Amino acid sequence: MVFGYKEVVEYLGDSDLTEEEMIENLKMNTRRYAKRQLTWFRKYGECITWLDNTQGIEKNIEIIIEGD
Numbered sequence: 001m002v003f004g005y006k007e008v009v010e011y012l013g014d015s016d017l018t019e020e021e022m023i024e025n026l027k028m029n030t031r032r033y034a035k036r037q038l039t040w041f042r043k044y045g046e047c048i049t050w051l052d053n054t055q056g057i058e059k060n061i062e063i064i065i066e067g068d
Contacts, residue, residue: 003026003029003030003033004026006029007022007026007029008026010025049064049067051063
């Protein structure tokens, strides 16, 4: 997903938006997207296996092979 494209195009187009309004719209839409992500993770969190890149690739491979 590309963030801000819609807002910038609207601002540059025939809209009467100011730059400040465009920035506020961008912030608001980004927050909404983040909220939808959090809602999805809460709903499906038990199905997710998180990998930790600080553990090294070998540990992540082990997690993937072992599964749940």
